[in-house]
Amino acid sequence: PRPIEELVSALEETADSRKSVEVKDSVVHWFKMDLRLNDNKSLALASEKAKEAGVPLICLYIVSPQDFEAHLRSPIRIDFMLRTLQVLKEDLAKLDIPLYVETVDKRKNIPDRILELMEEWGSSHLFANMEYEVDELRREALTVRDLSENGKSFEVVHDSCVVPPGKLQSGSGKQYAVYSPWFRAWVAHIHDNLDLLELFDPPAKNPDGARKKYKKLFDCSVPDAPTNKQLADEEKKRFHALWPCGEHAAVERLHKFCEEKVGSYHNRRNIPSDDGTSCMSVHLASGTISARTCVRTARDRNKTKKLNGGNEGIQTWISEVAWRDFYRHILVNWPHVCMNKPFKPEYSNISWSYDEEHFASWCEGRTGFPIVDAAMRQLNHIGYMHNRCRMIVASFLAKDLLIDWRKGERYFMEHLIDGDFASNNGGWGFSASVGVDPQPYFRIFNPLLQSEKFDPSGKYIRKWVPELKGLDNKQIHDPYGRKAGPQAKKKGYPEPIVEHKQVRERALSAYKDGISNG
Numbered sequence: 001p002r003p004i005e006e007l008v009s010a011l012e013e014t015a016d017s018r019k020s021v022e023v024k025d026s027v028v029h030w031f032k033m034d035l036r037l038n039d040n041k042s043l044a045l046a047s048e049k050a051k052e053a054g055v056p057l058i059c060l061y062i063v064s065p066q067d068f069e070a071h072l073r074s075p076i077r078i079d080f081m082l083r084t085l086q087v088l089k090e091d092l093a094k095l096d097i098p099l100y101v102e103t104v105d106k107r108k109n110i111p112d113r114i115l116e117l118m119e120e121w122g123s124s125h126l127f128a129n130m131e132y133e134v135d136e137l138r139r140e141a142l143t144v145r146d147l148s149e150n151g152k153s154f155e156v157v158h159d160s161c162v163v164p165p166g167k168l169q170s171g172s173g174k175q176y177a178v179y180s181p182w183f184r185a186w187v188a189h190i191h192d193n194l195d196l197l198e199l200f201d202p203p204a205k206n207p208d209g210a211r212k213k214y215k216k217l218f219d220c221s222v223p224d225a226p227t228n229k230q231l232a233d234e235e236k237k238r239f240h241a242l243w244p245c246g247e248h249a250a251v252e253r254l255h256k257f258c259e260e261k262v263g264s265y266h267n268r269r270n271i272p273s274d275d276g277t278s279c280m281s282v283h284l285a286s287g288t289i290s291a292r293t294c295v296r297t298a299r300d301r302n303k304t305k306k307l308n309g310g311n312e313g314i315q316t317w318i319s320e321v322a323w324r325d326f327y328r329h330i331l332v333n334w335p336h337v338c339m340n341k342p343f344k345p346e347y348s349n350i351s352w353s354y355d356e357e358h359f360a361s362w363c364e365g366r367t368g369f370p371i372v373d374a375a376m377r378q379l380n381h382i383g384y385m386h387n388r389c390r391m392i393v394a395s396f397l398a399k400d401l402l403i404d405w406r407k408g409e410r411y412f413m414e415h416l417i418d419g420d421f422a423s424n425n426g427g428w429g430f431s432a433s434v435g436v437d438p439q440p441y442f443r444i445f446n447p448l449l450q451s452e453k454f455d456p457s458g459k460y461i462r463k464w465v466p467e468l469k470g471l472d473n474k475q476i477h478d479p480y481g482r483k484a485g486p487q488a489k490k491k492g493y494p495e496p497i498v499e500h501k502q503v504r505e506r507a508l509s510a511y512k513d514g515i516s517n518g
């Protein structure tokens, strides 16, 4: 069975026994990638249960270095999460709800440790939102059973997508593997089930006495980054100024975007030098805001009060947020994408190049292709890259350098502040033409044309590749091909490491051969 089915079976098999569990001294919500109070389904359910029984709600977050490593969490993302936990702890404390944060070294010990903590706190009920990676689904299935055997209830609910995975099927009953029909079904499903856009209330205040009883939990602090890959002080300062953390910052960013930019999003979203997108990915990845709140807020601004029709910017933005749901649905339906495999098996046999120098040049932004280098330097400097550039550099790595896309996928996760397995895997699959709904492999981005089309004045390149600042608007896209070689060389900017036309042919035949051997 697919991992989601294992979890669903565990929930179904234990449904009766879980129902009969009586609430004891407290109820627990386990925070994972849902670091917010508002519109958090599991937290709202846990709070309701606790309130009904008149017992306190306790919140728990487990810091797991092994989990961070397994999920390739970047230091900047870990730092963002730990900062956010601090905000969360303060906000919860205002409601007399403790947030207990503990580090557990081995991820396999997490379920046992949760059980121990629940015993210590006299908790009968645990609630959490579902995460869709294979390991998480399997772990949760085991935990549901374990807790049930120990007379406790563990409720795991869908929350991170607007439409839960499994709800959309084509006319012939199949899961969609192509975005456009899937999106039409997504819109129709929400219009038919408008409760999917109802937002959940924040938790209620705990009863008097909770503070005294659980003083130790209120007093515990959020640990420092538990990995070796710590950020330097200079980096911390820079990232903290660039990426304000927590739920309040997320809401502020969303409202500012909706006030100022969503209307022009359709026209501006592809220009990397233009600050025309929302940057909500940073918050969506850590769950400081829900996708539901994003879609609901944008939709409410649309005159039609629908997801389609009306303002073009709003419609387009909602359709982008939908991509995030789409890739989560893919992950659940085809879990093999979680196991380092391309979506389509026939793409498993491409003979990749393992040229480490080329890979290093790509990582460091010194390929001699200014748009690629600008984008990689943006990623390395601020932990974020514009979507258009993500596509350009991913295509360049897989097609021009013929380097295994999984190396790029990994590098992104290790450096992005918004690193998200499903979206990153989907984006890489799409760009390397090995994924779901791929562009055909023979459609290969020409970095020069992309550069001229999406950064016509060279503003983005000038910002991130200062060596090329002095070149004119034509030369900047291709200094060595447009008579600005000596100037570029003098400033230390490298010559192109490959010749696009030539490597394009190499990619075409490698993909073709790979597929025929696949």
Ligand code: FAD
Pocket (backbone or CB within 6 Å): 269, 277, 278, 279, 280, 281, 282, 284, 285, 317, 320, 321, 322, 323, 324, 327, 385, 386, 387, 388, 390, 391, 394, 412, 416, 418, 419, 420, 421, 423, 424, 425, 426, 427, 428, 431
């Ligand atoms: P906006 O344009 O404002 O879009 C709003 C939201 O919609 C985003 O925050 C995001 O949640 C969602 N969204 C938009 N485009 C996509 C998309 N193509 N796929 C999935 N969701 C989308 N996104 C991540 O969140 N994490 C990743 O690790 C990630 N890796 C990517 C790797 C590659 C190779 C590619 C091509 C794309 C990747 N994306 C990833 C998708 C996209 O680039 C980012 O979501 C987007 O750039 C974030 O900026 P924004 O919040 O300003 O987006």
